[in-house]
Amino acid sequence: MRLTAQDKQHYLDQGFLIIPDFITQESCDVLMQRARELIAGFDTNAIKTLFSTKDHSHAKQRYFLDSGDKIHFFYEEKALDETGRLTLDKLHSINKIGHALHDLDPIFHAFSHTNDIATLARDLEIVDPLLLQSMYICKQPLVGGEVSCHQDSSFLFVKEKPVTGLWFALENATQENGCLWAIPGGHKTALKSRMKRDAQDTVTFEVYDETPWSLENMIPLEVSRGSLIVLHGLLPHMSKENHSSHSRHAYTLHLYSKQHHYAEDNWLRRSQPSALKGIAID
Numbered sequence: 001m002r003l004t005a006q007d008k009q010h011y012l013d014q015g016f017l018i019i020p021d022f023i024t025q026e027s028c029d030v031l032m033q034r035a036r037e038l039i040a041g042f043d044t045n046a047i048k049t050l051f052s053t054k055d056h057s058h059a060k061q062r063y064f065l066d067s068g069d070k071i072h073f074f075y076e077e078k079a080l081d082e083t084g085r086l087t088l089d090k091l092h093s094i095n096k097i098g099h100a101l102h103d104l105d106p107i108f109h110a111f112s113h114t115n116d117i118a119t120l121a122r123d124l125e126i127v128d129p130l131l132l133q134s135m136y137i138c139k140q141p142l143v144g145g146e147v148s149c150h151q152d153s154s155f156l157f158v159k160e161k162p163v164t165g166l167w168f169a170l171e172n173a174t175q176e177n178g179c180l181w182a183i184p185g186g187h188k189t190a191l192k193s194r195m196k197r198d199a200q201d202t203v204t205f206e207v208y209d210e211t212p213w214s215l216e217n218m219i220p221l222e223v224s225r226g227s228l229i230v231l232h233g234l235l236p237h238m239s240k241e242n243h244s245s246h247s248r249h250a251y252t253l254h255l256y257s258k259q260h261h262y263a264e265d266n267w268l269r270r271s272q273p274s275a276l277k278g279i280a281i282d
């Protein structure tokens, strides 16, 4: 599947592009089934032990900071009570799985390394694309939390050219179940902040512009199952809480060019930085 000149222009002007039916319904089923299996195999006791140590927030942050080259599981905040105990079954408590599914899990690896994605990256002029991270996002029914307005480049900074996000809808995403919202053309604004991680693993936010986002300019990006939303790294976007009884599963990938420099003080790291892989099937 090739992008048309009109698609490319839309992406340049708006900072996002919706491609319906980019993946098959069967692919959606396969990824959702695999995510169910991974969650079923996830040992909640291990994580409870980790999080019930004295320094709860430190352990929690450590688990997050270590997830760059692992498959880690993160809860919906509303699925936990004040003592950190799950109030729902495991399958309906997970907010997301990240951040190296595309490397470590054979099913997600196969999905993430296709000619369709390589061709898309070429059309988006990402030379020698590398897959930086992957996330499986559940946005659970009733407890799916809000993701406040942000630019992905705040978290994954590449100086020469912002990262590109690929957001695959594995279920219909509607305003009811917490679809993405974005400010069309907002990618033309400068980066407002950066999350940095220093050599001691201290995480800080560097703020360049404190002006709040003009949320009244946001539009909902409602898409059907199988659609792909391409997101420019500087595009302000968010998603609201899911108050509906339907989940809103999505799989995301972030890409950047091998020719560019992934900032060393980004939070997401790998024990072996050279282990980042291209899209080509290997």
Ligand code: FE2
Binding pocket: 150, 151, 152, 237
């Ligand atoms: Fe994002």
